[in-house]
Amino acid sequence: MSRVDQAVVPVVLSGGSGTRLWPLSRAGNPKQFLPLVSDSTMIQDTVARVGEANGFAAPVFICADDHRFVVAEQMRQIGVFPDAIILEPSARNTAPAVAVAARFLADRDPDTLMLVLPADHHIADPKGFRAAIATAAPAARAGHLMTFGMQPTAPETGYGYILPGDDIPEAPGARTVARFVEKPPRETAERFLAEGHHLWNAGIFLFTAGQYLAECARHAPAVLAAADAALKAASRDLTFLRLDPAAFVQAPSISIDHAVMEKTDRAGIVPASIGWTDVGSWSSLWEIGDRDADGNLTQGDALALSSRNCLVRSDGILTAVIGLDDAIVIATDDAVLVAAKDQVQDVKAVTDRLKAAKRPEAVIHREIYRPWGTVKSLHAGDRFQVKRVLIHPGQAVALQRHYHRSEHWVVLSGTARVTMEGQSRILRENEAVYLPIGTDHKLENPGKIDLELIEVRTGPYLGEDDVVRLEEP
Numbered sequence: 001m002s003r004v005d006q007a008v009v010p011v012v013l014s015g016g017s018g019t020r021l022w023p024l025s026r027a028g029n030p031k032q033f034l035p036l037v038s039d040s041t042m043i044q045d046t047v048a049r050v051g052e053a054n055g056f057a058a059p060v061f062i063c064a065d066d067h068r069f070v071v072a073e074q075m076r077q078i079g080v081f082p083d084a085i086i087l088e089p090s091a092r093n094t095a096p097a098v099a100v101a102a103r104f105l106a107d108r109d110p111d112t113l114m115l116v117l118p119a120d121h122h123i124a125d126p127k128g129f130r131a132a133i134a135t136a137a138p139a140a141r142a143g144h145l146m147t148f149g150m151q152p153t154a155p156e157t158g159y160g161y162i163l164p165g166d167d168i169p170e171a172p173g174a175r176t177v178a179r180f181v182e183k184p185p186r187e188t189a190e191r192f193l194a195e196g197h198h199l200w201n202a203g204i205f206l207f208t209a210g211q212y213l214a215e216c217a218r219h220a221p222a223v224l225a226a227a228d229a230a231l232k233a234a235s236r237d238l239t240f241l242r243l244d245p246a247a248f249v250q251a252p253s254i255s256i257d258h259a260v261m262e263k264t265d266r267a268g269i270v271p272a273s274i275g276w277t278d279v280g281s282w283s284s285l286w287e288i289g290d291r292d293a294d295g296n297l298t299q300g301d302a303l304a305l306s307s308r309n310c311l312v313r314s315d316g317i318l319t320a321v322i323g324l325d326d327a328i329v330i331a332t333d334d335a336v337l338v339a340a341k342d343q344v345q346d347v348k349a350v351t352d353r354l355k356a357a358k359r360p361e362a363v364i365h366r367e368i369y370r371p372w373g374t375v376k377s378l379h380a381g382d383r384f385q386v387k388r389v390l391i392h393p394g395q396a397v398a399l400q401r402h403y404h405r406s407e408h409w410v411v412l413s414g415t416a417r418v419t420m421e422g423q424s425r426i427l428r429e430n431e432a433v434y435l436p437i438g439t440d441h442k443l444e445n446p447g448k449i450d451l452e453l454i455e456v457r458t459g460p461y462l463g464e465d466d467v468v469r470l471e472e473p
Contacts, residue, residue, distance in 0.1 A: 001467060002369050006200075006314070007057065007109075007111070007113055007117065008055070008056050008057060008113045008114075008115055008133070008206075009056070009057045009059070009060060009083065009105060009112055009113065009114050010047065010050045010056055010057070010059040010060070010114075010115050010117055011058050011059070011060045011061075011062065011098065011101040011105075011114045011115065011116045011117065012043065012046060012047065012060070012061045012062070012117050012118075012119050013062050013094060013097055013098075013116065013117065013118055013119060014032055014043060014064075014067060014071060014120075015030075015062075015064065015088075015094075015097075015119075016030030016031060016032060016117040016119075016120060017030065017147055018157065019073060019292045019347065019348045019351045019352075020280055020281055020338065020345075020347060020348065021034075021036070021044060021279075021281070021282060021285075021347070022335075022347050022348075022350060022362075023330060023332050023334075023335035023336070023337050023361065023439065024036075024313070024315060024330060024332060025394065026361070026362065026363055026364060026365060027066075027363045027364075028066060028067075028363050028364040028365070028368070029070065029342060029364065029365050030067075030120070031279065032119035032120035033067070033070050033074060036122075036279060036285055036411065037279065037288065038286070038287075039054050040078070042119065042120045042121070042122065042279070043071070043074055043120070044074055044075075044077070044078050044283075045122070045137070045381045046117055046118075046119050046120075046121065046176035047059055047075070047080055047366070048078065048126075049116060049123060049126040049129060049130070050117070050130070050133075051080070054130055056115070057083065058080070058081060058082060058083040059080065059082050059083060059374055060083050060084045060085075060086065060101050060104065060114075061080065061082055061084070061085045061086065062086050062088060062097040062100065062101055062211040063085065063086075063087065064087070064091070065087045065088070065089060065242070066087055068085060068153040068240050069085055069182045069370060069371050070369045070444060071371040072085060072239065072240075072371070073369050073374075075439075076141075078314075080258045082220070083376070084241055084253075085239065085240050085241065086100060086101065086104065086234075086240075086241045086243065087237070087240050087241065087243060087245060088248065089242070089243055089244075089245035089248050089249070090245065090248060090249050091253070092226075092248065092249070092251045092252070092253045092254075093253045093255050094116075094203075094255050094256045094257075095216070095220060095251075095252075095254045095255055095256045095259035095260060096223050096226060096227050096251035096252075096254075098116055098148075098205075098207075098211070098212065098215050098256050099213070099220075099223050099224050099227035099228075099251075100227045100230065100231050100243065100248075101114060101116075102114060102209040102210075102213050103209070103213060103217070103227060103228055103231050104118075104231060104241075105209040105444060106209035106210050106213055106294055107386075109209075110208065110209055110210030111141075111208050111209075111210060112208060112209045112210070112215070113137060113140055113141065113206060113207070113208055114206070114207065114208070114209050114229070115133060115204075115205070115206050116151055116204065116205040116206070116256070117204055118203055118204070118278070120278065120279065121202065121203075121276060121277070121278050121279070122275075122276070122277050122279050122288060123274050123275060123276050124274065124275025124276075124288070125273075125274040125275050126274075127195050128272065128273070128274040129272065129274045130319060131268045131463070132148055132272040132274065133206060135171060135172070135173040135174055135235065135270050136148070136171065136174055136206045136268070136270045137171075137206065138170050138171040138174075139168045139170055139171035139174040139268050139270075140173075140207050140208060140211075140268075141208065142168075142170040142171070142208045143172075143208075143211050143266060144168060144171075144174075144176075144207070144211075144266050144268035145205065145207040145211060145212065145260070145261060145264055145266050145267050145268065145269070146174065146205065146206040146207060146267075146268045146269065146270060147177070147201065147202075147203075147204065147205050147206075147214060147261065147267065147268070147269050147270075148161065148202055148205075148206075148269065148270050148271075148272050149162045149164065149199025149200065149202070149269045149270070149271050149272065150199055150200040150202045150272055150273070150274070151195050151199060151200075151271065151272070151273040151277040152192065152198065152199065152200050154193070155186060155189035155190040155192070155193045156184055156189060156200065157183055157184060157185065157189050158183060158280065159183065159200045159201060159278075160180060160181060160182055160183055160200070160201035160207055160257065161180075161181040161189075161192055161198040161199065161200060161201060162177055162179075162180055162181070162198065162199050162200075162201050162288055163177070163178040163179050163181065163197060163198050164177065164197070164198075164199065164269050164271065165178035166180060167246065168268055171268075173270060174268050174269070174270050175268065175269055175270075175271070175445065176267065176268055176269070177261075177267035177268060177269050180201065180257065180261065180262045180402075181198065185221060190469075199269070199271055200276070201257070202276055202278075203256075203278075205256065211266070212260070215264045215266060216224075216259070216260055217262050218264075219259065219260050219355040220254070220259040220260055222250075222251065222252055223251050223252055223254065223259055225250075226247055226248060226249075226250040226251030226252075227248070227461055229244065229247035229248075229250070230243040230244045230247040230248035230251070230285065231243060232244075232247075233247055235303045238371060258376070275288075281337070281344045281345060281347075282294075282311055282328045282330065282337075282341075282344045282347070283311075283328070283341050283342070283344050285297075285311065286310075286311040286328070286341065289311070291436070294307065294308050294309075295308050295309035295310075296308065296309065296310045296311075296312065297310070297312070297313075298311075298312045298313070299311075299312070299313040299314070300313050300315050300319075300409070301313040301314045301317070301318045301319065302314045302318075302319045302320070302321040302329075303318070303319070303321070304320075304321050304324070305321070305322045305323075306322055306323045307321055307322065307323060307324040307325065307327070308324075308325045308326070309325060309326045309341070310324050310325070310326065310327045310328070310329065310341075311327075311328050311329070311330075311341070312329045313329070313330050313331070314330075314331040314332075315331065315332050315333070316331050316332045316333035316334075317331060317333070319331040319336075319444055326333070326334060326340060326341040326342065326352070327339070327340060327341060328340070328341055332365070333365075333366055334361055334365070334366055334429075335361045337350070368377075370397075371395075371453075372391050372392060372395035372396060372397060372403055372445075373390040373391040373392050373395060373450070373451075374389075374390045375388070375389050375455075376388040378454075379436045380432045380462075383459060383460060383462075384456065384457060384458045384462075385456070385457040385460060385462050386454065386455070386456050386457075387454070387455045387456075387457070388452065388453075388454060388455075389409075389443075389452070389453050389454075389455050390447065390450055390451070390452050390462050391414075391416075391443065391444075391451040392445065392450055392451075393445055393447055393448055393449060393450065393451075394445065394446075395444070395445055396442065396443065396444040396445070397442065397443040398442070398469045398470070398471060399419070399440060399441070399442040399469070399470040399471045400441065400442070400467050400468060400469045400470055401438055401440050401441065401467075401468050401470065402437060402438070402439070402459075402466050402467055403437065403438060403466060403468070404459050404461035404462070404463050404466045405432075405437060405457045405458060405459030405460075405461065405466060406434070406435060406436050406439075406457075406458055406459055407435045407441075407455055407456065407458075408426070408432065408433075408434050408455070408456040408458075409432060409433050409435070409437075409443070409453050409454070409455055409456075410430075410431075410432040410453055410456075411427045411428060411429055411430065411431050411432070411448070411451070411453045412429065412452040412453055413429055413448035413451070413452045414429075414445060414447050414449050414450055414451035414452055414453075415428055415445065416428075416443060416444070416445065416453060417429070417443075417444040417445075417446050418433050418441065418442070418443055418444075418453050419441060419442040419443075419444075420435060420439055420440070420441050421439060421440050421441075426446075437459060440470060
């Protein structure tokens with residue numbers, strides 16, 4: 001059985017600080033939004049594994065405010081229409097986030113099964129994963145809080161472990177949880193692997209919304225109180241549900257494991273061997289990648305000569321390496337990382353130093369998402385910036401003005417409707433317009449294809465905060 005009941009709602013937790021896979025992953029664009037393992041991004045792969053074609057309901061997302069447009073755009077790209085995109089005003093770990101989603105679903109039906117998924121994990125066997133969910137579903141409907149234990153393949157010290165207990169009669173193949181084990185020292189992890197009883201804790205859960213709320217009330221009442229208050233006072237923002245900041249910040253910052261799963265007597269587990277990894281470092285990406293005869297994994301415009309066991313990836317310029325062993329080389333259009341494979345866990349030290357120096361490379365890429373499309377910075381100098389602007393069909397940039405910069409727009413493809421001081425005109429390919437400082441202006445794409453243009457900003461101050469929005473699009 002690989003299909004599950006339509007009532008199962010994927011709840012996708014899309015957090016992350018964007019440090020472990022820098023320079024590709026950044027605070028403003030963490031790894032779930034990147035195509036690391038396939039041509040799709042990790043969050044797209046996560047949702048595709050549990051899509052409507054396989055019997056699941058529309059997903060619910062919990063994400064940071066800064067990531068809302070990225071989530072919406074990446075779902076639009078794969079034709080997924082979320083049930084909700086709920087915005088966290090601050091990071092409070094997984095227990096409060098899951099409590100918000102549970103209350104959101106329970107208000108409609110407390111018996112709704114919710115499948116809690118990190119957005120940034122890789123699963124090589126999606127069919128096997130769906131079969132494991134189908135195995136866990138009867139136990140979850142019977143009131144168990146189910147998790148999924150991954151078969152260890154190495155003595156990992158970065159994962160928590162779970163020891164399964166007795167069989168659950170209502171669900172053949174499912175078992176109770178005997179105990180949770182925190183990330184163990186090397187010797188303990190080696191013993192667990194040799195004994196073959198313990199499983200990796202993948203942080204994936206299945207339970208009814210009502211049962212999670214009941215266990216949260218019993219074991220983490222402060223979490224539930226803050227989640228309820230934040231959702232009750234939430235506001236709508238376009239297609240997003242924005243949690244109340246003052247209420248949500250009162251929630252303890254605690255994981256679902258520590259808050260509920262390790263305390264409840266209703267925890268259950270389904271063992272699974274499905275090729276799972278959390279892609280927590282560049283070395284782990286090398287391990288699951290399609291390597292050549294010399295053990296090299298090359299991605300993008302990359303080349304490895306006389307080298308062994310290297311990962312060479314370029315999302316920017318041509319990158320070639322010669323005579324390297326066990327190395328990681330990652331190139332983007334604004335940063336390059338070169339590291340020994342056994343030291344990639346120290347990448348966070350690089351991002352910490354960049355943040356201390358207030359370097360933008362720690363936080364954002366040159367391309368950023370907007371509700372209407374994307375903006376990519378191409379070049380900048382004294383008193384000027386050059387950007388590529390892409391606007392999707394039917395979308396518009398709000399009526400606005402700037403007090404410190406003028407703008408020049410040149411249409412590369414598509415059709416633009418430009419409104420200046422109340423007067424509209426149509427621009428087509430190769431046509432341009434000049435907007436002096438202080439001009440009220442609006443930009444729309446009335447066409448059927450993406451509008452792409454070059455924007456040249458000139459003036460004494462070019463910051464993104466030099467904008468006065470006069471109305472929403």
